[in-house]
Amino acid sequence: MVQHTLPRPPAASIICVDAGVLIPGRGPPIRNATLVAEGTRIVFVGKQGSIPSRYAQLESTVVPFLLPGFWDCHVHFFGAPSFATDIVTSTPAALAGARSARDLAATLNAGFTSVRELGGYGAQIAEAVEEGWLAGPNIYSSVSMLSQTAGHGDAREEDMAVLCSKMRQNMPFYICDGVDECQRAVRTMVRRGASVIKIATTGGGSSTDELQARQFSDAELTIMVQEAEMAGLAVAAHCHGKEGIKAALRSGCRTLEHASFADDACIALMKEKNVLFVPTRTAISFALSHPQAWTPENYRKIVQLAKANLRTYTKAIKAGVGIALGTDIGLSATTLPLHHGMNGKEFVWAVKAGLTPLEAIEAGTARGPESLMTNAIAHVNTAGDESSDGEPPLTKVPKSGQLNVGFDADFIAVSDDPLINIAVLAQPEKITHVWKGGKLYKEPGKPVSIL
Ligand SMILES: [Zn+2]
Structure with missing residues (x-):
């Protein structure tokens, strides 16, 4: 020996x-x-x-x-005082990182030891947390949100695609069109350290597109999910309108973010496919109660989606859809009533929507890592376990x-x-x-x- x-x-x-x-x-x-x-x-x-x-x-x-320790399955470390795409993309990365130092500490101080970051500088600042420079939660980041041209993540600037890709700057958004670019976009996120892939399958409240507008073709969605799963990553879909929700479900996305206008058929499909619903009620209710923070056009959409989102949340709970708590908190501004560290409000919304307190706690703890599992891993629920032939599963999901x-x-x-x-x-x-x-x-x- x-x-x-x-x-x-x-x-x-x-x-x-x-x-x-x-x-x-x-x-x-x-x-x-x-x-x-x-x-x-x-x-x-x-x-x-x-x-x-x-x-x-x-x-x-x-x-x-x-x-x-709690999990928030939907945050952004934008380091910017507004969700407006042009403000986020024009904020220098170093400034965003410096502002995020406070946001990280506030998140941990609120009891949130892990976050899934769906677009932002999280993958970069995570290194500072792991090295011990900053106190903050474990960050599982998508790096960018992938969006089509004229989609939810497009600031509608001519050089948007260049802006998003150069020198690792402006990483919160990334534009890709067509099957080949979509495939390369997912591979680029993997190269940049993504723990999950985030895509937008409809317009959004904070952007200039319409909530009902379907984004990405079936072929584009399928290749992105396939490519993500090959790397062991789940796909999170931002969606509001029914057509984009159905397309996300058909293509095999793991979590639906917002899913405001999901009808009974969508909810039945969510349940059947065992996907997780991340309602993001904290940010939506904040948006609704602060009309002055929006343009009249954005606020019109927020009123529409806020009502529908609560209705969907209640119905999804009744139907037995898996809920993972996520707030969509992402602004860096101490003067705003919505800031990092308020993540726990999502528990209150979960109980208002129909979960028991114990179920709400499960949605904000044990469910968290499940939002990072590919559907294949989630279905057999063997994360971390070896298969019978001794090959460990391809997964980066923490036991947490x-x-x-x-x-x-x-x-x-x-x-x-x-x-x-x-x-x-x-x-x-x-x-x-x-x-x-x-x-x-x-x-x-x-x-x-x-x-
Ligand atoms: Zn978001």
């Missing part, structure tokens, strides 16, 4: 938390529970009396309610969003019972502790800071 002479890595730090109630993200809450994490993984979850003897001597942090052995050591403590009052999850001051990757980032009297 070969003797190992390499120096051993330092012993992983061990954390022990005793909770009055532990809400695991999926499954029933456990009273008087203990969680132990070693390094970046959870190694024990169970009743306080059943802790293995090797952990029995650990000093524990005592909290009333312990939950998995649940308080279970083997999962990421991302968990938070809450001062009040969210099963009685879900609104406590929308108040960052009620999130007393935040651990991410086994490291404590927030404790009473010490909020997450950007330094």
Whole structure:
């Protein structure tokens, strides 16, 4: 036997938390529970009396309610004060990154330890978070949103395609037309570090196109989904109108974002195909209550989609469609009422739309990683497991969003019972502790800071 002479890595730090109630993200809450994490993984979850003897001597942090770190499945780190495509594309990347430092800290401080970023500078700034320069959540980014010419991500400038592709600048948007360009666009996102692919299959409230306008042909959508799945990535579709929703479903997109005008047939197809619905109610309700933030043309569309979106949300819950919480928060401006760190409001909307508090918590925790799974992985639900022939599945989906052995050591403590009052999850001051990757980032009297 070969003797190992390499120096051993330092012993992983061990954390022990005793909770009055532990809400695991999926499954029933456990009273008087203990969680132990070693390094970046959870190694024990169970009743306080059943802790293995090797952990029995650990000093524990005592909290009333312990939950998995939250997932927001739809954010943007634009670093810009407006969603308007021309404002986003004209914001220098360094300025956007500098502004995002505060947004990252605010997100983590609100208990959100992971985000799926669907267009923005997330893939770039994630490196600074991983290196420890900045405090922030785990970021799973699409890099750009892919859009057709004259589509939702087109700022309608003549040189838009050049602007989006040069020197890794202006990465939030990327224009592609025709099967070949669409295929290359997905490959480009993979090369730039995408964890998910984001496409727009209809117009949008913040752009100059119409909500009902169908975007990308079936052939373009099919090649993009196929190419994404070859790289092990899921596809998220921005959509409002019925035709674009149906096209996204036909082509095999994994999540539908907004899906405002989904009718009963669309909802039945969502259920049948086991796709996840990301309603983005926080940003939509903000948009509706702030007409002054929009041009009259944009606001006309926002009124139309906001009503329809809530109706769809309620119907989708009744039909048993899987819900993953996402806010569509993305602005960097401290003077606006919608900013990073308000992500927890989505829990309140979920309960208003018909989920129980426990279901809403699952939608904002255990469902999160499922929004990154290709349909093939989601259907067999074996992320991280080897197949019978020993080949690991092609997936970058983290084991996260649940308080279970083997999962990421991302968990938070809450001062009040969210099963009685879900609104406590929308108040960052009620999130007393935040651990991410086994490291404590927030404790009473010490909020997450950007330094
Ligand atoms: Zn969005």
